[in-house]
Amino acid sequence: MGQTFAEKIFSKMAGRPVVPGTILTVRPDHVLTHDNSAAIYSTFKKMGGKKVDDPNQILIILDHIVPAANEKAATNHQTVRQFVKEQGIKNFYDCGRGICHQVTVEEGFALPGKFIVGSDSHTVTYGALGAFSTGIGRSESAGIWATGEIWLKVPESMKIVLKGKPKPYVSSKDVLLHIAGLIKVDGALYKSVEFSGDYIENIELADRLVFTNMSVEIGAKNGYMAPDEKVFSFLEKHGIPRDAYTPIYPDADAEYAETLEIDVSEIEPMVAMPHTVDNVNKVSNMHDVKVNQVLIGTCTNGRIEDLRIAAEILKGKHIAKETRLLVLPASSDIYLKAMEEGLFKIFVEAGGIILNPGCGPCLGAHEGIMAPGEITVSTANRNFKGRMGCNQSEIYLASPATAAATAIKGFICSPTDL
Amino acid sequence: MAIIKGKVFVYGHDVNTDVIFPGKYTYTVTDPKEIASHALEDEDPDFIKEVQPGDIIIAGKNFGCGSSREQAAFCFKYLGMGAVIAESYSRIYFRNCINAGLPALEIKNLLGKVKRGDVVEINTETGTVLLPDGSTVTFPPLPPEVDEIMQKGGLDEYIKAKLAAKNN
Numbered sequence: 001m002g003q004t005f006a007e008k009i010f011s012k013m014a015g016r017p018v019v020p021g022t023i024l025t026v027r028p029d030h031v032l033t034h035d036n037s038a039a040i041y042s043t044f045k046k047m048g049g050k051k052v053d054d055p056n057q058i059l060i061i062l063d064h065i066v067p068a069a070n071e072k073a074a075t076n077h078q079t080v081r082q083f084v085k086e087q088g089i090k091n092f093y094d095c096g097r098g099i100c101h102q103v104t105v106e107e108g109f110a111l112p113g114k115f116i117v118g119s120d121s122h123t124v125t126y127g128a129l130g131a132f133s134t135g136i137g138r139s140e141s142a143g144i145w146a147t148g149e150i151w152l153k154v155p156e157s158m159k160i161v162l163k164g165k166p167k168p169y170v171s172s173k174d175v176l177l178h179i180a181g182l183i184k185v186d187g188a189l190y191k192s193v194e195f196s197g198d199y200i201e202n203i204e205l206a207d208r209l210v211f212t213n214m215s216v217e218i219g220a221k222n223g224y225m226a227p228d229e230k231v232f233s234f235l236e237k238h239g240i241p242r243d244a245y246t247p248i249y250p251d252a253d254a255e256y257a258e259t260l261e262i263d264v265s266e267i268e269p270m271v272a273m274p275h276t277v278d279n280v281n282k283v284s285n286m287h288d289v290k291v292n293q294v295l296i297g298t299c300t301n302g303r304i305e306d307l308r309i310a311a312e313i314l315k316g317k318h319i320a321k322e323t324r325l326l327v328l329p330a331s332s333d334i335y336l337k338a339m340e341e342g343l344f345k346i347f348v349e350a351g352g353i354i355l356n357p358g359c360g361p362c363l364g365a366h367e368g369i370m371a372p373g374e375i376t377v378s379t380a381n382r383n384f385k386g387r388m389g390c391n392q393s394e395i396y397l398a399s400p401a402t403a404a405a406t407a408i409k410g411f412i413c414s415p416t417d418l
Numbered sequence: 419m420a421i422i423k424g425k426v427f428v429y430g431h432d433v434n435t436d437v438i439f440p441g442k443y444t445y446t447v448t449d450p451k452e453i454a455s456h457a458l459e460d461e462d463p464d465f466i467k468e469v470q471p472g473d474i475i476i477a478g479k480n481f482g483c484g485s486s487r488e489q490a491a492f493c494f495k496y497l498g499m500g501a502v503i504a505e506s507y508s509r510i511y512f513r514n515c516i517n518a519g520l521p522a523l524e525i526k527n528l529l530g531k532v533k534r535g536d537v538v539e540i541n542t543e544t545g546t547v548l549l550p551d552g553s554t555v556t557f558p559p560l561p562p563e564v565d566e567i568m569q570k571g572g573l574d575e576y577i578k579a580k581l582a583a584k585n586n
Contacts, residue, residue, distance in 0.1 A: 023563045035445050042448075047577040065445055072446045121486040121510060135510050137488040139517040139573045146577050151563055185432050186480035190509050219480060221509055276432060363441035363485070384436035384484060386460040391440070 002251025004157035005224045006192035009132045009248050013115060020156040020257075030091075030109055031057055031136075031144045032118030034100050035064035038076035040119065041083045043142035052087050053148035059091040059118075060084060061103050066095035066358040069366035098331025098357040101125040101213065101299040106333055108240040112227040112247035117141075117150060122299055122381065124220065127212040128205060129235070130227030130247050132192075135216065155221045156257040157250075158191040162199035164265035169415050171309075172207035173301060173379065173399040175199075176214050177270040179262065181280035189219035191257065194250060199264045200225055205234050206305040213300050214381050217277040226250075269414045271377075272397040275385040283402055286412040292374040294319075294407040296400050297328025297355070298362045301379035304329075304337045306400040311343040313404040313415050314350040320410025325352035326368050332357055352407075364389030377406045420543040422500035422521065424472035427465060428534050431478035435490035435511065437461040444487050453489050454496035471498030474538060478504065478529055482511025488518070495520045495572075501540055503528060503547070503557075516564055519572030523547070523557045 003011065011017045013026040033040055037060050044052075052058060060080060068074035077095065084092045097103050101122050104110050112130030117123065119141040126133035136150065144150050162175065180187075195211050208225055215223030227247045236242065269283040296302075296310050307329060319325045327347045329335040335357055338344055344354050355361070361368030362380045364387055370376055372392035383395035396412060405415040437460040439453070447453055458465040475481075475494065481504035482490060491514035494502065501521040505528070515522035521542065531549060532538065539548040546554045560568060570576040 023561050025563075039448060043574065046574050048581045049577075070446065076445060119486060121484065135486045137486055137491075137510060137514040137517055139488060140513065143573055143577045146581055185483055186506065186508075189480060189506060219483065219508065276434075363444070365442065365445065369442075382434075382436070382484060384434045386440050386442075387436050389440075389442050391437075391460040 001255060002253035004192065004254040004256065005194055005248060005250045006132065006155050006157050006222065007254070008250065009113070009115060010154045012248070018154050020154050022154045023151055024154065025149050025151050026115065027148050028057070028117045028144065028150065029114045030059045030116045031141055032059045032061070032100060032104060032116060032120065032123055033141050034061055034120060035073070035076055036119055036138055037083065038079040040138050040142045040145070041079060043139050044145050047142055047146050049142065049146040052145045055087055055089045056091070057148060058089050058145060059104065059109055060089060061093040061097065061100035062095045063099045064359045064363065065365045066356065096332060096356065098333070099299045099302065099359055102302065102330035102334070105129065105209070106238060106331055108235060108238050111235065111240065111245040112231065113245055117144070121216045122213055124216045124223050125209055125213040125299065127215065127223040128208040128225050129231050130225065132222055132224070134222045155190055155192045157254070158188050158193050159256045159259040160193060160195050161259065161261045162195065162197040162264050163261065164199060164263045166199070166264045166267060169269055169401045170264070170267055171399040171401060172203060172210040174270045175264050175267055176211055177272050177280045177397065178267045180218055180272065180278045183218055183260070184278045185217060185276060186219040188215065190221055192222050192224060193220040194224045196226065201228065204305060205230050206303040209303070210300055217381055269399065269402050271402065271412060272383055274383055274394040274396065277381070277383060277397065283398070283412060283414045289396070289412040290375065291323055291377050291406055291410060291412060293324045293326065293368065293370065293376040294403050295326045295328060295361055295368060295376060295378040295380065296403050297330060298380040299330055300381045301400050302328055302330030302334065304334050306379065307334070307338050307343050310400045310404040311346045313401060314408065315346050317350055317408050319351040319407040323407055323410045325350065325407045326355055326361060327352050328355045328361065329357050361388060363387065377403050377412060379403050420541055422472065422474070422540040422542065423537065424474045424500045425470070425535050425537050426474045426476045426532050427462070427469070428529065428532060429461065429475065429477040432480045432483055433461060433477055434484035435482055435487050436484055438482065438490040439487060439493055441485065444489060450496040453493050457493035457497060469497055469499070472500045474500050474540070475502045476528055476532055477502070479506045481507050483508035486510045488514040491515045491518045491520055516567050517573035519568060521568070525555055525557050528555065
């Protein structure tokens with residue numbers, strides 16, 4: 001019998017064939033942490049840790065509250081810098097490089113066939129490049145720093161086959177929200193989700209990353225896509241030669257716990273309404289939803305392709321009088337590119353604010369906190385109550401195109417409504 | 419101690435970690451007492467006024483979904499709560515409970531059978547829960563590899579023992 005991607009990579013890690021449900025102790029290629037590294041360091045010391053097991057296994061990217069919003073955050077960053085120096089950790093990116101999930105991709109850590117864990121639930125993002133990646137807790141990150149190892153269960157696998165050509169302005173975000181509405185936030189609980197089909201093959205890596213990034217929002221342990229020429233040439237452009245990794249593909253006769261087939265040509269622009277990601281509706285059903293703030297960016301939709309779409313819609317226009325627009329590029333590379341392409345001029349002339357790369361507003365840390373009674377349309381991945389810092393505000397999730405159109409009109413709408 | 423007895427707080431499906439422990443505190447609040455004081459803040463503001471050591475959370479499916487922040491499990495541990503019971507867990511949340519040394523039992527169909535304030539009694543040796551109506555429900559034991567962490571009281575002590583053994 002053939003193996004799924006998850007069964008194959010866990011078998012490789014174990015050095016023997018394994019089946020779903022098996023519990024294994026594995027040594028991941030990398031463990032990613034961010035601002036929480038300060039708290040993890042204190043747990044590491046509590047565990048009796050002195051020297052980390054393998055400094056090269058550790059990857060640290062400061063992104064959650066950058067630049068520091070207060071003394072506590074600044075002290076956390078200081079602690080992390082001291083730790084990095086003391087332990088000889090080379091894979092460290094300080095404030096300003098960008099959101100960890102984008103930086104991990106750009107810096108060539110997320111490679112086909114790699115096994116990555118991280119103390120952030122959106123660590124699942126790297127499956128779009130054919131890696132196995134999943135989120136873990138803070139304590140167990142400290143455990144890996146100390147021992148190099150972690151226990152994991154081999155997951156069952158689920159296949160989501162996406163076919164067809166989407167309508168204009170229907171992006172991967174709309175397709176993902178449609179899936180969340182269909183199978184709900186626990187639809188893929190504990191499972192390894194393999195996204196495939198001609199739709200996935202035809203879209204670019206930036207759009208593929210939206211699916212794997214948000215696979216955790218449908219409960220998945222990890223998301224995966226078969227790496228192809230688009231992935232290999234992206235990596236090559238980022239200085240990673242083709243012989244630096246070995247892709248892992250599922251067998252054609254692998255068995256899946258569940259298979260779902262979706263025709264994307266039927267899907268319309270979607271939003272996730274407050275306060276859950278599966279509370280979805282068509283944008284065309286949104287009437288008179290007045291919006292105070294629009295956030296375009298984050299680790300879900302803060303890539304150059306997303307900013308280009310938003311800029312194309314906003315060019316020569318101005319945002320609504322009572323609406324604020326925040327633009328949050330996912331990394332310094334994207335920031336530079338957007339600047340060079342003149343996108344910032346378009347956003348600022350439209351009345352927008354350009355934020356530095358980081359996580360800030362998405363988790364309610366700083367930069368764009370909401371007030372009671374306010375509504376934000378965000379291209380991020382979560383709209384939970386209180387997520388953006390105020391439990392009496394509401395968040396709608398949408399694509400960059402919908403978000404840009406909404407900023408212009410001041411009410412939730414599609415670019416075709418302008 | 420094989421018996422965990424306490425009054426229950428009952429919640430529905432898909433309770434996420436943002437409402438258990440808001441994101442705005444995750445990088446600024448580090449003191450265990452202060453972490454505990456924000457437990458369930460955006461889901462049930464009365465919880466913190468009523469909770470007592472030994473009390474038990476009962477919830478529906480996919481409990482603890484969303485962010486991986488482990489304060490959402492540790493806040494209950496710091497309050498001295500006895501256990502969490504849910505129909506199913508988000509996987510990172512389940513791991514965080516084990517790492518905190520907080521029993522996280524998976525039991526289906528409890529919603530509707532218990533209400534806030536009822537007292538239930540968990541026997542971790544027999545794998546049973548005694549409900550207010552006198553009936554019992556069972557739950558499966560943890561896999562041995564995972565139970566070992568629980569037996570040590572959490573991941574801190576488990577790793578500490580592992581490191582000590584390695585250095586001897």
